[in-house]
Amino acid sequence: MADMVFKYSTINSGKTINILQIADSYEKNNFQVVLIKSIKDTKGKNKVLSSNNMERKVDIVLREDESLLRDRNYKIYYTAKVILVDEVELLNQTQVKELWMIAHLINIPVICYGLRSNFKGEIFSEAVSQIFALADSVEEIGSSSLCACGKKAIFNARKVNDKYKIDGPTIVIDDGKKKNVEYVPLCSDCYLKYVKINSLEAEKLAKLVDKIK
Numbered sequence: 001m002a003d004m005v006f007k008y009s010t011i012n013s014g015k016t017i018n019i020l021q022i023a024d025s026y027e028k029n030n031f032q033v034v035l036i037k038s039i040k041d042t043k044g045k046n047k048v049l050s051s052n053n054m055e056r057k058v059d060i061v062l063r064e065d066e067s068l069l070r071d072r073n074y075k076i077y078y079t080a081k082v083i084l085v086d087e088v089e090l091l092n093q094t095q096v097k098e099l100w101m102i103a104h105l106i107n108i109p110v111i112c113y114g115l116r117s118n119f120k121g122e123i124f125s126e127a128v129s130q131i132f133a134l135a136d137s138v139e140e141i142g143s144s145s146l147c148a149c150g151k152k153a154i155f156n157a158r159k160v161n162d163k164y165k166i167d168g169p170t171i172v173i174d175d176g177k178k179k180n181v182e183y184v185p186l187c188s189d190c191y192l193k194y195v196k197i198n199s200l201e202a203e204k205l206a207k208l209v210d211k212i213k
């Protein structure tokens with residue numbers, strides 16, 4: 001039977017370019033691709049758009065509590081050769097379990113792309129916990145983005161009106177309309193320094209570091 005793979009990275013790391021290239025290589029060989037994203041991902045509406053201007057129509061835009069196994073979706077699996085999921089962190093936990101079942105019971109490879117952590121530096125969602133638990137393999141996308149200091153980025157920090165924020169709703173899509181919200185890939189050192197240092201916990205930590213020094 002096929003496997004479910006989770007490929008994660010930070011923002012701006014070429015995840016979408018990667019997903020569209022895989023879709024393209026399957027389709028060039030006349031293999032049917034099913035591209036899925038959550039309705040919560042409002043960027044590009046019913047398309048997936050990459051930073052290098054590639055785009056592809058999404059085959060299933062999943063509603064928040066929609067089952068992947070319901071009739072309108074199920075028929076598509078008879079001929080599919082691969083299922084690609086963009087921004088898997090926006091799905092719900094049950095939808096991730098269903099993807100895993102599709103891989104192992106219907107024998108269609110499932111490749112999910114997404115973020116590991118949210119802007120607070122925590123596991124992004126229940127969907128991400130679930131996929132870490134169930135995925136047959138978990139891979140960090142090699143082209144992960146770099147922090148401005150040159151180190152490998154680990155965190156997806158949120159800036160609102162040009163200031164780093166540690167509170168607020170988990171999901172605010174940077175779809176080009178909310179011009180005051182942007183996401184910045186940061187390494188651990190810079191995340192601690194610029195983002196966490198604003199929280200009480202990190203203030204204590206900073207004092208401790210000062211003492212040690």
Ligand SMILES: [Zn+2]
Nearest residue numbers: 147149187190
């Ligand atoms: Zn850095």
